[in-house]
Each structure stands twice: as C-alpha cells, then as structure tokens.
Amino acid sequence: MTLSTTIRKLAIPVVGIALTLFAQQSPAQDQDWPKRPVNIIVGFSPGGTTDIIARMLGVELSKAWGQSVIVENRPGAGGNIAGALVAKAAPDGYTLFMGSTGPLSVNTSLYKRMPFDHLKDFTPISLVADVPNMLVVNPKFMPAATFKDFMGLLKANPGKYFYASTGSGTASHLATELLKHEAKVEATHVPYKGAVALNDLLAGDSVHFMFATIPSVVQHVRSGKLKALAVTSKKRSTGLPEIPTVAESGYPNFDASSWFGLVGPAAMPKAVSEKISADIARVMATPDMRAKFIEQGAEPVASTPAQFGDYMRSETAKWEKVVKLSGASAE
Structure with a gap:
C-alpha cells in the first residue's frame, strides 16, 4: 500500500x-x-x-x-x-x-x-x-522545460548538476536519491539546514534543482522564478493538476510524498x-x-x-x- x-x-x-x-x-x-x-x-x-x-x-x-x-x-x-x-x-x-x-x-x-x-x-x-514533493529547477541555470528535458540533461552530464536538500536524510534528499537509483543518473548533493536551501536555488549560485514540498515553493513557481517539472505522489496534486507526476513520466513505482x-x-x-x-x-x-x-x-x-x-x-x-x-x- x-x-x-x-x-x-x-x-x-x-x-x-x-x-x-x-x-x-x-x-x-x-x-x-x-x-x-x-x-x-x-x-x-x-x-x-x-x-x-x-x-x-x-x-x-x-x-x-x-x-x-x-x-x-x-x-x-x-x-x-x-x-x-x-x-x-x-x-x-x-x-x-x-x-x-x-x-x-x-x-x-x-x-x-x-x-x-x-x-x-x-x-x-x-x-x-x-x-507531495515537487521537482523544481532554476530555469536560468538549468534549461529544462519538461521532466524529459531534465532527465536528458542529467544523463548527458553525470555529476555536473547540483541539487539542494533541506538536510541529509530529509524528504527532499531521499526523493532525489530514490530518483537517482531508479533512473540510473548522477547529481551532486548539497545539504542545507531547512528552508534556506531555497535561497541558493533562487539565486542560482550553488545549486540547480531540488525536490521541495509544494507549499514552500508554489509562490516561486507561479511567479516564474522556478520551473515545476513533476510531483512525487502517485496522483497529481489537487492544487496544481497541470504538473505531471514522476510516476506517469516513466517511473511508475516512484512515490515519495x-x-x-x-x-x-x-x-x-x-x-x-x-x-x-x-x-x-x-x-x-x-x-x-x-x-x-x-x-x-x-x-x-x-x-x-x-x-x-x-x-x-x-x-x-x-x-x-x-x-x-x-x-x-x-x-
């Protein structure tokens, strides 16, 4: 279940x-x-x-x-x-x-x-x-318009892209590690202490993407500062039904809400x-x-x-x- x-x-x-x-x-x-x-x-x-x-x-x-x-x-x-x-x-x-x-x-x-x-x-x-967690990228520094584009960039550039998390072992960290395992891709982990991870993602100074809980990033997605590519639940979010799930994007067993x-x-x-x-x-x-x-x-x-x-x-x-x-x- x-x-x-x-x-x-x-x-x-x-x-x-x-x-x-x-x-x-x-x-x-x-x-x-x-x-x-x-x-x-x-x-x-x-x-x-x-x-x-x-x-x-x-x-x-x-x-x-x-x-x-x-x-x-x-x-x-x-x-x-x-x-x-x-x-x-x-x-x-x-x-x-x-x-x-x-x-x-x-x-x-x-x-x-x-x-x-x-x-x-x-x-x-x-x-x-x-x-649900939501995969977001800074479009200025990671030019991915879709989840397929995102996976293409990771596969073509192993280890080049850096991902933020709210700390080692947090949901944002484990969701990314689970995707890396299932998709056989590489990215470098940059752990932060809590929600401050978003600051660097928005600035584009050190990290390119992260899995973040929707409430913490939805305002930045709506403003265009971040690009939402997928959500981690089995079904789409009620509040953002236009965003596809990772499960429907090629990884049917993925579930990391x-x-x-x-x-x-x-x-x-x-x-x-x-x-x-x-x-x-x-x-x-x-x-x-x-x-x-x-x-x-x-x-x-x-x-x-x-x-x-x-x-x-x-x-x-x-x-x-x-x-x-x-x-x-x-x-």
Missing part, C-alpha cells in the same frame, strides 16, 4: 472522526483544557512547509479553543532538536510537536543516536496534511489527545480550511490518535528500506 493510498483511506472519514470523538467528551473535559496558551514546536525554519502548516492550523485551533496557539521554531538535526524538546515536556497538552515524515518515521534509520524514540516517547494525536502530523509527549491524558484530534478533524473538514491547504499544494487530512500511531509504525518500516537503498546517513 502506497503512502498516498493510506492517506486517502484516513482522509475519507474526517467528519465522522470529529463527530465520534466529540461525542466521547464530557462538557467538563471541554472546559478543563486548554486553560492557557498552547505551544506548537516546529523543527524547521520559518517559511518551510512544516512551519506554514503549523501556523495555518494554529490560527484555527486558537479560534476553537479561545486561547493563543504559539508556533515556535527550533530547527536543527532534521527536526530532532524540536522533537526532543517536546518529548521531555510535561504531558499536559500545552506543548505539542508538528512532526513530519522525517522526525516521526525516517530519522530513526538515519541517525546512530536519536534523542527520543518516536514510537514510545510521543502521544500520537492526528495527521494533518499529505504534501511527505506527511505532517501533530503529537505530544508520551502519557498525555487520553481525553486531551482525543479532544485535540477531534478539533483538528472539524477544522480540516471546513471548506475554507480545505481551500487554503489545497491552494498551498497540500492535501488536508485527519485521523484518530490510534490511526496515526499505526501509520507512524508503517511509515517507519517503509522509509527504513528507502534509507538503506539510498545509503543515506545523517552522521
């Missing part, structure tokens, strides 16, 4: 999830939490996809809760610094982690020493979004995690929120805490194979 297939199965009952969890809560539980502002910790720089999604969700949850939702950026180590901070926080629901594919499934296969066990040290709350979800420290009260999950489901089911996410190139989803926990386990097994295939290591 592919990532996108699993996400679609989780996304179908969004409204039902909200209504079911809401019915399980008593009025007293609703009144008890939250009594004060809630912090959502993000493991990457401002302006990146994790940050964008956290802030979009935070605005709506703040309205629902009548409390401020503060998004705090703690970038570094592929999201591990932020994850460790939340894992050690009090399990009262006031410190949450907007995690993603990396810290919640991939990093355990990349780092010899992890500051947390992502399957034991967190309370899963809900999936929030499925975001990213996902984002909210977790808290282990041992959070069940009533609190279920309330947050239900509130996320209600927010993500509204036409306004769905439209905002789709405009950014993200597919809004939701899940129960149990579903999200199962999904994290299945994704951990999936990406372990990809990491071994790529030979990637963060140390």
Whole structure:
C-alpha cells in the first residue's frame, strides 16, 4: 500500500472522526483544557512547509479553543532538536510537536543516536496534511522545460548538476536519491539546514534543482522564478493538476510524498489527545480550511490518535528500506 493510498483511506472519514470523538467528551473535559496558551514546536525554519502548516492550523485551533496557539521554531538535526524538546515536556497538552515524515518515521534509520524514540516517547494525536514533493529547477541555470528535458540533461552530464536538500536524510534528499537509483543518473548533493536551501536555488549560485514540498515553493513557481517539472505522489496534486507526476513520466513505482502530523509527549491524558484530534478533524473538514491547504499544494487530512500511531509504525518500516537503498546517513 502506497503512502498516498493510506492517506486517502484516513482522509475519507474526517467528519465522522470529529463527530465520534466529540461525542466521547464530557462538557467538563471541554472546559478543563486548554486553560492557557498552547505551544506548537516546529523543527524547521520559518517559511518551510512544516512551519506554514503549523501556523495555518494554529490560527484555527486558537479560534476553537479561545486561547493563543504559539508556533515556535527550533530547527536543527532534521527536526530532532524540536522533537526532543517536546518529548521531555510535561504531558499536559500545552506543548505539542508538528512532526513530519522525517522526525516521526525516517530519522530513526538515519541517525546512530536519536534523542527520543518516536514510537514510545510521543502521544500520537492526528495527521494533518499529505504534501507531495515537487521537482523544481532554476530555469536560468538549468534549461529544462519538461521532466524529459531534465532527465536528458542529467544523463548527458553525470555529476555536473547540483541539487539542494533541506538536510541529509530529509524528504527532499531521499526523493532525489530514490530518483537517482531508479533512473540510473548522477547529481551532486548539497545539504542545507531547512528552508534556506531555497535561497541558493533562487539565486542560482550553488545549486540547480531540488525536490521541495509544494507549499514552500508554489509562490516561486507561479511567479516564474522556478520551473515545476513533476510531483512525487502517485496522483497529481489537487492544487496544481497541470504538473505531471514522476510516476506517469516513466517511473511508475516512484512515490515519495511527505506527511505532517501533530503529537505530544508520551502519557498525555487520553481525553486531551482525543479532544485535540477531534478539533483538528472539524477544522480540516471546513471548506475554507480545505481551500487554503489545497491552494498551498497540500492535501488536508485527519485521523484518530490510534490511526496515526499505526501509520507512524508503517511509515517507519517503509522509509527504513528507502534509507538503506539510498545509503543515506545523517552522521
């Protein structure tokens, strides 16, 4: 089962999830939490996809809760610094982690020493979004109008072109390594710390292309500063249906999307995690929120805490194979 297939199965009952969890809560539980502002910790720089999604969700949850939702950026180590901070926080629901594919499934296969066990040290709350990565080039420095042109340039110039990633072992890195393996092409990796990779891609000083999450680059694609050649999901993006997939462009098994979800420290009260999950489901089911996410190139989803926990386990097994295939290591 592919990532996108699993996400679609989780996304179908969004409204039902909200209504079911809401019915399980008593009025007293609703009144008890939250009594004060809630912090959502993000493991990457401002302006990146994790940050964008956290802030979009935070605005709506703040309205629902009548409390401020503060998004705090703690970038570094592929999201591990932020994850460790939340894992050690009090399990009262006031410190949450907007995690993603990396810290919640991939990093355990990349780092010899992890500051947390992502399957034991967190309370899963809900999936929030499925975001395809998009292959973008700087058209001034890599003259590729189509994915076919792009592959032709790589095959004719082994190792000549440089690709940016948001860090070793991140989704942008692994997506490129997976393509290199399947297409038998070469390109040189230039890892950055988070979303700053885009700065050099836009300038064209050091790198020529990258796989980036759609929300982080869609404005530059629409302005013409970057050229979008393909997306990494099995199906085309709802928000950018004109961009073909890598799968339909000659590599049918290629699937390397990213996902984002909210977790808290282990041992959070069940009533609190279920309330947050239900509130996320209600927010993500509204036409306004769905439209905002789709405009950014993200597919809004939701899940129960149990579903999200199962999904994290299945994704951990999936990406372990990809990491071994790529030979990637963060140390």
